[in-house]
Amino acid sequence: MKIVWCITGAGHLLRESFQVMRELKESKDVKITTLISKAGEEVIKMYGLFGELNYISGGGYYEEIILEREHPSSSPITGRLSLGKYDYLISSPTTGNTVAKVVRGIADTLITNAIAQAGKGFVRSLIVPVDYEAGVVITKLPYSIDRKKCNCCLKCVEACPNGAIIVRKRFPEIVLSKCLGCGRCKRVCPNGAIIEGKEIKMRVRKVDAENTKRLMELEDVVVLKHPKEILEYLL
Numbered sequence: 001m002k003i004v005w006c007i008t009g010a011g012h013l014l015r016e017s018f019q020v021m022r023e024l025k026e027s028k029d030v031k032i033t034t035l036i037s038k039a040g041e042e043v044i045k046m047y048g049l050f051g052e053l054n055y056i057s058g059g060g061y062y063e064e065i066i067l068e069r070e071h072p073s074s075s076p077i078t079g080r081l082s083l084g085k086y087d088y089l090i091s092s093p094t095t096g097n098t099v100a101k102v103v104r105g106i107a108d109t110l111i112t113n114a115i116a117q118a119g120k121g122f123v124r125s126l127i128v129p130v131d132y133e134a135g136v137v138i139t140k141l142p143y144s145i146d147r148k149k150c151n152c153c154l155k156c157v158e159a160c161p162n163g164a165i166i167v168r169k170r171f172p173e174i175v176l177s178k179c180l181g182c183g184r185c186k187r188v189c190p191n192g193a194i195i196e197g198k199e200i201k202m203r204v205r206k207v208d209a210e211n212t213k214r215l216m217e218l219e220d221v222v223v224l225k226h227p228k229e230i231l232e233y234l235l
C-alpha cells in the first residue's frame with residue numbers, strides 16, 4: 001500500500017499521529033511519503049519528533065520526506081496524486097488553517113495542493129482535523145519554563161545545543177522557533193523548572209468546526225476524529 005501522509009503545523013494530535021505512522025510503517029508492505037508544511041516542520045521540531053521521520057519515510061522511492069520549505073510553489077510532487085499513484089492520502093494532524101483553505105478550494109501550499117490533487121486523481125483522503133467539533137480540547141505544549149521554579153542558574157542556556165534559550169531580564173526563555181525538542185535543558189535543570197507537554201485547554205471555535213463539517217462534503221474525503229481511527233479504517 002502506498003500512502004502520502006501530510007503533516008501541518010498543529011501540536012494537537014501530533015504525537016498520536018506519529019504513533020499511527022510508526023504502526024503503519026511496521027505493518028507489511030506500506031510505503032509512506034511524508035509531506036510537511038512549513039509550519040509543520042517547525043512544530044514537529046519543537047516537539048522533538050523530527051528524527052523519527054527518517055524511520056517512517058526511509059528515503060527510498062515513495063518513501064521520501066518532502067518539506068514545503070524546500071519545494072517549488074507549484075508542488076510538482078503532488079502530480080503523483082493526480083496520476084492516482086497512491087492508495088490513500090492521509091492528513092493528520094490538520095490545522096484549522098489548512099482545513100479552511102481546503103473547503104474553499106484553495107490549493108496554494110504543499111498540503112492544500114496535495115489534498116486537491118488527490119481529489120482530482122480519485123485518491124481517497126483520510127483527514128484528521130484538530131478542530132473536529134465546537135467545544136474545548138486539552139492539548140499539550142512543547143517545552144516551556146515554569147518561572148516560579150526557576151532559580152536563574154542558566155544551566156539550561158549552556159546545555160541547549162541550538163542556542164534556543166535566551167536570557168531576558170535574568171530569566172531564561174525558550175525561543176520555540178529554534179527549539180529542537182531534545183530535552184537537554186530539562187535534564188540539566190536542578191529545579192524541575194522545564195516542563196515538557198504542559199496541558200492547556202483550547203477552544204475549538206465555531207468557524208473551525210463548521211469548516212470541518214464542510215470538509216465531510218468533499219468528494220472522496222473521509223473525516224476522522226482521532227488518528228487511531230486511521231488504523232481501524234485501513235487495516
Ligand SMILES: Cc1cc2nc3c(=O)[nH]c(=O)nc-3n(C[C@H](O)[C@H](O)[C@H](O)COP(=O)(O)O)c2cc1C
Nearest residue numbers: 008009010011012037039040043095096097098130
Ligand atoms: C507549538 C505550536 C503548536 C500549534 N498547534 C496548533 C494546533 O494544534 N492547531 C492549529 O490549528 N494550529 C496550531 N498552531 C498554529 C499553526 O502552526 C499556524 O496556524 C500555521 O499557519 C499553520 O500552517 P499550515 O496549516 O500550513 O501547517 C501551532 C503553532 C505552534 C507554534
